Amino acid sequence: MTAIGAQDLAVPRRRGARRVGARHRREAVFKVVGLLATLIGLVALAALFVDLAAHGLQRLSWDFFVNFPSRFASRAGILSAWVGSLLVILVTAAVGVPLGVAAGIYLEEYARKNLLTNIIEINISNLAGVPSIVYGLLALGLFVYGLGTGRSIFTAGFTLALLILPIIVVATREAIRAVPQALREGALALGATKWQVTRDHVLPAALPGVLTGVIIGVSRALGETAPLITIGALTFIAFLPTPPISTEPPFLSFQWLWDGFTVLPIQAFNWISRPGVDFHANAAAACLVLLLLTLGLNAVAIYLRYRLRKRLQW
């Protein structure tokens, strides 16, 4: 009796078990592949960080942050570079984010969906893939020679703003598209105008996604070197831009917009191209600072995004 019972059960179970086993194996294989893919990215970043730290950590000191570049590697610092990077990014964000978000809103909420908007959409996506040197050449022709804005922070900020514009436009559109139509209809049915719907409901709901685009864009701009060299960023600079605040009226000054500048990646590139291990250590330290600056800015944006998501309360 028991033997027959076991036989009856054994056949179908073994067949079924084999199929299920194969499915589980595939599941396990993907888990491993996915883990490897994730690790490769993480390990690369970690290796980079460790390598930079090994070379550059010794140079990180208060003096390194408050000194100007120097002929002597041990006295050289990154004051003009990190101030330049921050000011350029400030201009980039101030120009790029409002323009990009406004364009994204217009294309998604206002523009009629037709051939023209399709062409615009494809072109904006393509712009995100244009090499940054091309933006440098455009800026050289348009800003430096055409509009005469000089080799200034202003020019650099606008150039990088153009560079990150498509990223922000695309992120804004994606974020707006993810806002449920029911939310718009709810507000419209109360008699809200399109602008009120956009300002009061769509934009707040889309803001976390928009911020993601801003994070990606600003991080990219922070590391850009080629377009800034093209427009003529200085590589050795031993002065700071005009301070934005002064003790004399009118107290606020925007003169710094027109000053020459350098940025961290250019400073690092300058040092790495010099002979001598000491300068290479400086370059590693500068890159470390750049990396930390990027992580820091991202952390702020990610925190903001977290706060906004929590406030949104779906």
Place this chain on the structure above:
Amino acid sequence: MVGSAIKHEESSMNAPVTLRQVEAPATATAIKVRAEGVNVHYGDKHALKDVSVEIPERGVMAFIGPSGCGKTTFLRCINRMNDVIPIATVTGKILIDGSDINDRRVDVVELRARVGMVFQKPNPFPKSIFENVVYGPRIHGLAKTKAEFEEIVASSLTRAGLFEEVKDRLHDSGTGLSGGQQQRLCIARAIAVEPEIILMDEPCSALDPIATARIEELIDELKSDYTIVIVTHNMQQAARVSQRTAFFHLGNLVEEAPTEVIFNNPKDRRTQDYITGRFG
């Protein structure tokens, strides 16, 4: 059917709506909405065919019919929500109090302040209960001071039978409420703008029977002040809440009559088949 608790709340806050609190008999004869030869096309699809109907003031009219019959499409004509759909074209006349809402001079924003809407799926804003209710009054400038807004919130939520449940957490999220509460919040949000007509697009289809019963009680109370048009899949619901019923089929308005006539003595064969459950 009307809960005593709601009755009580009702009587405790009659101040802001006194103008409309004239009791009207259920068989009011004044015509609030008159549709004449309304057609709607979605691209090539002829979704609504030559619909003409009169909706009496203060009372509930139900639109019934199988899915895709055009009842929601027609409902959305009354506050011009079809404007939002780029491929939709609406022709014909819809008169509210005798004036055509499709006239070019009509401001759609003003129209929608007069014609409120409650949707199939509760769609409160992802903001606090308070903010949900005051949004309409704020954009229409119906109140200025904080006290005035608070009064609107209290009276609207009370009218929607929700105040007692949420009065201690007005600043909590509207999306944290249960489905039925969310739908009543959406009704409160619509009432806060002081509309004349309230359109309800299957307001109970996402709710459980108890929440449905609450909404139906509410509709029963609101009908003395508002003209209510409700789209429903649920024929029992139409029978319970409405005084008149219109049956739609394949984009046509087949039959419109007092509710008891539609359910007991329909003229058209298709109506008969639908209400006896032979299709739909």
